[in-house]
Structure formats: C-alpha cells, structure tokens
Amino acid sequence: MSPRKIVLRFGPEISDKPIIYRLVKDYDLVMNILKANVNPQKEGIMVLELSGDNYEQGLNYLREQGVTVQALTHEVVRNEQRCTMCGACTAICPTGALHLRRPEMEVVFDGDSCVVCQLCVKACPVRAMEVKL
Amino acid sequence: MSEKTYQEINARIKSGKAVVVTAEEFIDIVREKGLTRASQEVDVVTTGTFAPMCSSGAFLNFGHPAPRIKMYRVWLNNVPAYTGIAAVDAYIGATELPEDDPLNSNHPGEFRYGGGHVIEDLVAGRPVRLKAIGYGTDCYPRREIETTITIHDINEAILFNPRNAYQNYNCAVNLSNRTIYTYMGILKPNLGNAHYSTSGQLSPLLKDPHFKTIGIGTRIFLGGGIGYVAWHGTQHFPAIQTDPDSGRELGPAGGTLAVIGDLKQMSPRWLMGTSYLGYGATLSVGIGVPIPILNEEIARYAAASDAELYAPIVDYGEAYPNQKPGNLGYVSYAQLKSGKIVVQGKEVPTAPLSSYPRAREIAGILKKWIQNGEFYLAEPVQLLPSPADGLTGKVLKG
Numbered sequence: 001m002s003p004r005k006i007v008l009r010f011g012p013e014i015s016d017k018p019i020i021y022r023l024v025k026d027y028d029l030v031m032n033i034l035k036a037n038v039n040p041q042k043e044g045i046m047v048l049e050l051s052g053d054n055y056e057q058g059l060n061y062l063r064e065q066g067v068t069v070q071a072l073t074h075e076v077v078r079n080e081q082r083c084t085m086c087g088a089c090t091a092i093c094p095t096g097a098l099h100l101r102r103p104e105m106e107v108v109f110d111g112d113s114c115v116v117c118q119l120c121v122k123a124c125p126v127r128a129m130e131v132k133l
Numbered sequence: 134m135s136e137k138t139y140q141e142i143n144a145r146i147k148s149g150k151a152v153v154v155t156a157e158e159f160i161d162i163v164r165e166k167g168l169t170r171a172s173q174e175v176d177v178v179t180t181g182t183f184a185p186m187c188s189s190g191a192f193l194n195f196g197h198p199a200p201r202i203k204m205y206r207v208w209l210n211n212v213p214a215y216t217g218i219a220a221v222d223a224y225i226g227a228t229e230l231p232e233d234d235p236l237n238s239n240h241p242g243e244f245r246y247g248g249g250h251v252i253e254d255l256v257a258g259r260p261v262r263l264k265a266i267g268y269g270t271d272c273y274p275r276r277e278i279e280t281t282i283t284i285h286d287i288n289e290a291i292l293f294n295p296r297n298a299y300q301n302y303n304c305a306v307n308l309s310n311r312t313i314y315t316y317m318g319i320l321k322p323n324l325g326n327a328h329y330s331t332s333g334q335l336s337p338l339l340k341d342p343h344f345k346t347i348g349i350g351t352r353i354f355l356g357g358g359i360g361y362v363a364w365h366g367t368q369h370f371p372a373i374q375t376d377p378d379s380g381r382e383l384g385p386a387g388g389t390l391a392v393i394g395d396l397k398q399m400s401p402r403w404l405m406g407t408s409y410l411g412y413g414a415t416l417s418v419g420i421g422v423p424i425p426i427l428n429e430e431i432a433r434y435a436a437a438s439d440a441e442l443y444a445p446i447v448d449y450g451e452a453y454p455n456q457k458p459g460n461l462g463y464v465s466y467a468q469l470k471s472g473k474i475v476v477q478g479k480e481v482p483t484a485p486l487s488s489y490p491r492a493r494e495i496a497g498i499l500k501k502w503i504q505n506g507e508f509y510l511a512e513p514v515q516l517l518p519s520p521a522d523g524l525t526g527k528v529l530k531g
Binding site: 082084085086087088089090091092100102103104105106119122123125126127 | 183184241243245321327405406407408409410417470472482484485486487488489490
C-alpha cells in the first residue's frame with residue numbers, strides 16, 4: 001500500500017500523551033512527519049504520510065484516543081482579489097500559515113505551512129479563503 | 134500661533150501648491166521638524182479606515198413600472214429591503230438577511246449573503262433580482278413585479294450610513310472557557326486571542342479628538358467615491374479616555390459619523406459584503422477624512438501616533454454581552470500591532486479586523502485627489518458635538 005497523507009488534530013487534553021509512539025510500536029506503521037505543531041495543553045496538529053498493514057487499526061486507535069483524523073486531499077488557496085488584508089484570520093490560523101508581516105501589517109499566506117484545517121475559510125469576513133480539491 | 138483658513142488651503146490646492154501628507158507621514162514630519170514648523174508647512178493630513186461598519190445601507194429609487202406599483206414589500210436577491218417610505222423607494226440595510234437564512238440554528242451560522250452583499254453587487258454593476266409586492270390602490274394598481282436591475286437602471290442609489298468610522302473600539306478578548314463567535318470575530322477561550330478594529334494612527338476620528346475640523350458637510354472619501362459627513366453618527370458619545378490610576382490621557386473614544394454619498398460613483402473595492410461567523414452579515418466600508426491643519430493644536434492631535442492612542446480591553450465572554458461596566462485595562466495601538474499583549478498576566482496574540490494596508494491606501498488616494506486639485510476641503514456647516522458636550526449613552530429599560 002502506498003503511503004497516504006492524513007491530518008491529525010489533538011485536543012489540549014491529549015497533546016501530552018505518547019500517541020505517535022504507540023502508533024509506531026503497537027501498529028508497526030511507517031510514517032513520515034510532514035508538519036507538526038504539538039505543544040502541551042494546547043491544540044496540536046500533525047500532517048503524516050502513513051502506511052503499513054495495520055493502517056486502519058492504527059487510525060481506529062487514533063480515533064479512540066480522541067484524535068481527529070482527516071485525509072489531506074484538499075488545498076486552501078487565497079483569492080487575492082478578495083482578500084482585504086484585514087488580519088481577522090491571523091490569530092485563528094493554528095500553524096501561522098496566515099500571519100502579519102510587520103510593520104506593513106500585510107497578511108501573508110504561506111501555503112507550505114497550511115494544514116488545511118479550514119478555520120480561515122469560515123473566519124474570513126470577506127470569504128477570500130477557498131478550498132480547492 | 135499662526136492660523137490658516139479653509140479658503141487659504143483651498144486656494145493652495147487650486148494652485149497646486151498645497152502640502153498634503155498622510156497621517157503616517159505627518160507623524161514623521163512632526164518628529165523631524167517639530168510641531169510648530171510642521172503645522173505651518175503642512176496644509177492637509179489625510180486619514181483612512183477600512184473595516185466592517187454595520188450601521189450602513191443605501192436608499193434606492195427603482196423608478197415606476199407600467200402600470201405603477203406602491204411597493205409594500207421588497208426583496209433584492211432575496212434579501213428584504215425596507216419600503217415603508219414612498220412607492221418605489223426602499224432602504225437596503227447592510228445586516229439584513231434572506232428570510233430563509235438558517236441564521237444561527239446550526240451554530241455558528243455562516244451568514245454568507247446579506248444586505249451588505251446586495252450593496253456590493255449593486256456598486257459592482259452586477260445584476261440584482263428585484264421582487265416587490267403591492268396591495269393595489271387606485272393610483273398604484275400593480276400588485277407584484279419581478280425583474281432584474283443594475284445600479285445603472287435605477288433612478289438613485291444613495292449610500293447613507295447612520296453610524297460609521299467609530300473613533301476607537303474595544304480590544305475584544307474572551308475570558309470564558311468556550312469559543313465565542315462575535316462581531317469581533319472568533320474569540321478563542323481563556324484569552325486565546327485578542328481582536329481589535331481600528332487603523333490606529335491612520336483612523337479619521339482618532340486624529341480629531343475634539344471635533345475641531347470634522348462637522349456637517351465635511352467632504353470625505355466614501356466607498357471609493359466622494360461623500361459627506363451628514364450628521365454625527367448614532368451613539369456619538371465622544372470622550373477622552375483616562376487612566377483610572379494616574380489620570381493620564383489615553384486618547385479619544387466614542388465619536389461616530391453619519392455619512393452620505395452617491396453610490397453610483399463608488400467602487401466594490403471599498404464597499405464589500407462581509408460575513409461574521411455566528412454573528413451576521415455586514416458591509417466593509419472605506420472612509421477617508423481630510424484634516425485641515427488650521428493651527429498648531431489641530432496639528433498636535435493629527436500627529437498622535439499608535440503609541441499615544443489606546444483601546445480598552447473588554448471581555449466578550451461575559452462582561453460585554455451582559456452590559457457589565459468596566460474593562461480589563463487599556464492597551465496602545467503600538468502594543469496591539471506588535472502581535473501580542475499581556476492581559477491578566479497572560480501573553481495573548483493579537484489580530485486586527487480593520488485592514489491597515491487598505492487604510493493606508495485610502496489616505497494615499499485622498500492625498501493624491503487633493504494634490505491633483507480633484508478634491509477641495511469643505512468647511513463644515515456645523516461642527517459635531519465634542520467631548521466637552523458630555524454626551525453619554527442610555528440603557529434601554531426592560
């Protein structure tokens with residue numbers, strides 16, 4: 001089976017548990033961590049390439065632990081015409097992909113840091129952030 | 134102290150000799166040359182703000198069909214407009230929603246389309262579906278009409294916003310333990326973020342705290358075109374904030390403007406339909422006000438920088454919705470713009486809802502208009518109430 005890209009979201013209550021360790025050890029899965037932003041007592045996000053015979057069991061384990069699992073098949077893009085650079089997305093974006101360049105106060109969108117959580121899509125007041133399949 | 138008049142400044146604009154700078158530039162000029170020289174050399178300081186302003190809307194006159202109709206109910210792209218005025222007049226308000234909108238029934242609602250979006254569609258020249266019903270009279274017999282209009286097809290489209298350009302605004306935080314969805318955006322629990330919504334040192338009314346120059350008839354940049362200050366805005370309660378402990382002045386707050394202008398000469402870049410998750414639809418409005426530097430006192434106010442202008446920090450989790458007075462302290466716009474502030478000992482990331490780059494662009498456009506002699510200053514017929522008038526808000530009993 002070829003590796004699949006998935007997004008994992010951890011609530012603050014489980015972000016300090018050794019979940020990934022158990023995923024490797026107990027389910028013998030091969031993983032490549034593409035992005036990770038996990039801090040104690042905070043919401044965590046991880047993007048993984050994952051493969052192995054126990055793939056589905058591994059995902060079930062993650063879900064049992066309270067991790068939200070989502071396939072990474074989408075991409076978030078910014079409609080440059082529509083974005084007013086207000087900044088309303090910047091404290092909402094969990095990875096800093098959307099951030100302000102200072103002192104200009106211009107909103108920068110760094111697609112490489114985006115984990116497609118899509119919070120900005122709903123937070124953007126002028127609907128400038130769009131999901132592309 | 135040397136004084137200038139509106140007439141003198143306009144004469145210099147006419148001869149192409151007026152010195153016009155943006156509020157950002159003026160701050161640097163004052164730092165460099167001192168207040169006295171700066172106030173003598175500079176004629177006009179331009180300001181700007183671009184942010185959601187809910188108390189906005191447009192009066193429309195559709196013209197009469199044949200046979201005539203006295204419109205009793207009107208919908209524009211399915212959004213109701215108020216038509217309790219003459220036969221084919223209506224007012225489309227920025228926060229009006231379609232009657233079949235799910236609102237917050239599946240919280241937080243998306244509010245993807247509302248009156249503000251209708252106004253954006255109109256100003257962009259896009260076709261808008263008009264539906265109206267009448268009850269039939271001898272002079273206005275028609276009972277219904279469904280047609281498509283554009284802004285070019287109708288008699289008048291007049292933007293009239295009863296409350297815009299708030300002088301200052303709360304820095305919103307959330308002390309509760311759940312995410313809340315407000316007109317100040319999404320506020321994460323336990324002081325997860327802090328949102329603010331003015332352009333600080335570029336913001337029009339922060340630069341004229343005592344309303345020495347802004348009044349009825351002041352010509353302004355409105356929605357990409359030319360507009361006018363019509364009156365003071367609703368809830369216009371201007372005051373100078375002070376530190377409760379030291380009594381130090383923390384800049385103004387509370388003033389608002391009612392503005393008016395011909396929607397037909399405005400632009401969708403500066404009037405944008407806007408949606409706040411879980412809150413509603415509204416309109417983002419671009420406004421720029423020119424401040425004539427008539428004397429040194431006006432110059433001093435216009436030179437106030439982000440470090441001298443403050444916003445009160447307010448809890449939207451509990452205090453604000455329940456109308457509890459007080460705040461969690463004051464924070465300067467310089468601190469807000471740095472990206473983090475400290476509230477109750479905790480470092481909190483900040484984000485603006487008001488576009489600073491667009492505010493700067495407006496101040497730049499207005500500067501260019503004046504430099505090119507396309508825009509003259511209008512001396513107000515009457516100045517707006519100032520902090521000295523002591524206006525304060527009332528609480529609705531019930």
